[in-house]
Amino acid sequence: MSINFKKFVPRPGLVNKQGRLPDPAELVCIEVPKVFDQCLIKRCLVYCEGPDTNTSDCELRSDPLANPKRYISSRDFKLTLISVDKIPLKKPHGFKKIILHYTISFYSDYLDCDGKTKSEYFEINRTDVIGKFYCPDSLSQATTTLGEEICDNNLIKLEMVADILHGEILKDEHCDEVLDVTLGYYIVVKCELLVQLLIPAYDYCPVPRESCEEEPEEDPCEAFDKAPVPKFYPDQHLDPLFPDPDCSDEDDLD
Incomplete structure (x- = not known):
């Protein structure tokens, strides 16, 4: 059964029901970075002198601090890719x-x-080595309207989620007070290549409704009156008084 396109308003959203979308208006060719391979780097690093390892880093200790009391939290994590060395493998x-x-x-x-x-x-x-990563070279050569040749269409992209798992103020070997932190992070390494993909499309995305206006302030007593009555007691997590007959039957069979 075909879907009436006139009754369908194309917009970004969750596709949660099969057969509710009309046929696309056209097939379009777009140029996008396509992920050819990806892998995950997971590290939990503590401070330790000497060369860096997969579990330690010598730069996770602060300079001497003046009268510190306690560690609060960490913020503004930033990942910067300095360089990438790609060494071709003979096979595959x-x-x-x-x-x-x-x-x-x-x-x-x-x-x-x-x-x-x-x-x-x-x-x-940090330095990490990925022993085997599918990162094919582009078969075509690209150039821009300015006459600049794009030497490498192949991109290595990093995405990170990081947090400080523990922070501790202590005294170092010189009796200076310093801050040692434990860093935990996940980095997804992606190999992307600029390609042309053929995809179904409906139309250009519609202009969104006006929703950038400032929300009016609500009277706190009105908000209190509309709020549901809270629970007075926490949930109970108790063992059942009597055994489950289904479970007892299974035990007898065993």
Whole structure:
């Protein structure tokens, strides 16, 4: 059964029912970065002197602090890709050994003995090696309208989610008070290649409705009156008084 296109308003949204969309208006060719391969780097790093390892980093200790009281939290995580080395493998074709050089930076806030919040800047330099990564070279050569040749259509992209799992103020070997942090992060490494894809399309996205206006302030007593009555007691998680007969039958069969 065909869907009446006139009654359908194309817009971004969740497709939660099959057979409710009309046939597309056209097939269009778009140029987008397509992911050819990806892998996950998961690290939990603590401070340790010496060379960096998969579990430690020598830059996770702050400079000496003046009268620190306690660690608060960390913020403004930033990932910067410094360089990528791609070493072709003989077999299979298109696979490469990838060497990544990147930095992770963030600020850690702490409270001093005078009750003031201060910040310490951290930046760690990391190197990771992906032994086998499908990263094929583009078969075509591209150029722009300005006559500039695009030498490499192949892109290595990093996406990160990071957090400080623990922060501790302690004394170092020189009896100076420092902040040691434990950094946990996930990095998804993607190999992207600029390609042309043929996709179904309905039309250009419609102009959204006006929704950028400021919300009027609601009277707190009116909001209180509309709010549901809260629960007075927490949920109970108790064991049943009597055994489940289904479970007892299964036990007897065993």
